Amino acid sequence: MAYTDALFQLGMDLTRSSTAQKEDHGHSALAQTEDRKDHFIERDGVRCAGTHLIIDLFGARRLDDLRHISDTLKKCVEVAGATLLHIHLHHFTPNGGVSGVAVLAESHISIHSWPEADYAALDVFMCGDAKPHLTIDVLKAAFKPERTVVKEHLRANSIPERTWEIVAAPEAPKRAPERAGRTKKAA
Secondary structure: OHHHHHHHHOOOOOOOOOHHHHHHOOOOHHHHHOOOOOOOEEEOOEEEOEEEEEEEEEOOOOOOOHHHHHHHHHHHHHHHOOOEEEEEEEEOOOOOOEEEEEEEOOEEEEEEEEHHHOEEEEEEEEOOOOOHHHHHHHHHHHHOOOEEEEEEEEEOOOOOHHHHHHHHOOOOOOOOOOOOOOOOOOO
16 A cells, blocks of 8 residues: 555556556557657757756745646746656645656656745756757746756767767667576585
8 A cells, every 4th residue: 555655646546557657668659659769959060869958046936836836847848849748746845845857758857946045946858859948938937036047068969970870770689698507516
């Protein structure tokens, strides 16, 4: 029973399959309808795995409101043109901070808030055709920060092109299983 309760709190109800469980088992509608694509992007002539935005909100509001945070993450996903797979948020006590993630087909958006300090730290990482920069205005409108700091990192942008070819190559041949060694008992 405790195991079931713990899974339910993580958004995984054993009585019905969640989207996250279907994803884990490779049964997603997305995977079945698309040919395999690596979803790497090219920006300014640089090939990379995606754009990762580190966003700090200072003097922000409504950082303890679970419904508001969930709705804001959904709006971010929508404006970025991404595909939402699952949202999980956790409300901490006594300060009311929230930690959570929106899992996307294109990667994720995560948040950790400190309402007592009017501060929130967010990561927006997306690959493919998604537009993570469009989430910045949504976050500003939702949390009304006095100051916003955004840092951008192109993930895996320093890997040579040949490595990308290896990553995108078909599965490598599997090793033969190792034989279990047997020892003889001394008489």
